[in-house]
Amino acid sequence: MSIRLTSTGITDCWSSLIPYFSSHEKEESALGKKIFLCLVLTLMFSLSTAAMPTSAATPPLAGVKVVVDPGHGGRDPGAVGINGLTEKQVNLQVAKALRNCLVEYGGATVEMTRVDDSYVTLAGRVKKANDSWADRFISVHHNGSVNPDHNGTSVFSANNGSAQSHDLSAKVQKRLLQMTGLRDLGANTANYYVLRNTRMPGILTEASFITNPKEEEKLRDPGYVWREGYYIYRGIVDHMGN
Structure with missing residues (x-):
């Protein structure tokens, strides 16, 4: 499954795990890989959000x-x-x-x-x-x-x-x-x-x-x-x- 690095994409990733938790037909190894992938994507999204530039504050001596x-x-x-x-x-x-x-x-x-x-x-x-x-x-x-x-x-x-x-x-x-x-x-x-x-x-x-x-x-x-x-x-x- 392709997931974009957005909050919606991260939500989709975790939501897609629900069938794994309710189904006994999937292997535990596949479930583990899926959880690991979502954890990595969540971390990447958090870091990229923190790194986003914010509007620069006005310099303390602007106009002086x-x-x-x-x-x-x-x-x-x-x-x-x-x-x-x-x-x-x-x-x-x-x-x-x-x-x-x-x-x-x-x-x-x-x-x-x-x-x-x-x-x-x-x-x-x-x-x-x-x-x-x-x-x-x-x-x-x-x-x-x-x-x-x-x-x-x-x-x-x-x-x-x-x-x-x-x-x-x-x-x-x-x-x-x-x-x-x-x-x-x-x-x-x-x-x-x-x-x-x-x-x-x-x-x-x-x-x-x-x-x-x-x-x-x-x-x-x-x-x-x-x-x-x-x-x-x-x-x-x-x-x-x-």
């Missing part, structure tokens, strides 16, 4: 535009680790990871203030952000200290920032702490040029201290850097979900 600002660049290296890793390098790598997460997972539109090792003035960064009419501004940085033992995670919003900026800062700080496991230096406010002059809610991240030798080594790991970008993304999603 974000400017991602990798701090420093070009002739401005930013903080430098004891073994030579520069902040400008790491900032760009994290920013690109964040951009990819925002686009691929969040469905957001992203503009970058730089995409290579170029020097962009603070005024140039602000102008690009304001001209884009973006919804959020994320400036990616890493901290530095003369004390190589210092390490910790912090995120900043502007002193005169909006409630949305402060909420974004708190949400991203919470997520970054989950990723770094470092000392909580707080979701703080500061008078940074790029924060006080951009028109949209924005933050500046300082996920860790590149001048800490152990942290510098971690920041050389592409996987670690990608996770930092991903957790910033998660914080943005948390914030936009409010």
Whole structure:
């Protein structure tokens, strides 16, 4: 008997067994084969149904535009680790990871203030952000200290920032702490040029201290850097979900 892999076909298969159970003229081996066939077809139908694609959910950041600002660049290296890793390098790598997460997972539109090792003035960064009419501004940085033992995670919003900026800062700080496991230096406010002059809610991240030798080594790991970008993304999603 030919059976299509449909719910009706499966029902027909099991229904066809009724004569076997009521008749003494059939061999038990034939009955066993019939039961086995129906079990296999039932399993195949269940698996194929589970694998059927469902309508995709709307991405969490669909319709949202974000400017991602990798701090420093070009002739401005930013903080430098004891073994030579520069902040400008790491900032760009994290920013690109964040951009990819925002686009691929969040469905957001992203503009970058730089995409290579170029020097962009603070005024140039602000102008690009304001001209884009973006919804959020994320400036990616890493901290530095003369004390190589210092390490910790912090995120900043502007002193005169909006409630949305402060909420974004708190949400991203919470997520970054989950990723770094470092000392909580707080979701703080500061008078940074790029924060006080951009028109949209924005933050500046300082996920860790590149001048800490152990942290510098971690920041050389592409996987670690990608996770930092991903957790910033998660914080943005948390914030936009409010």
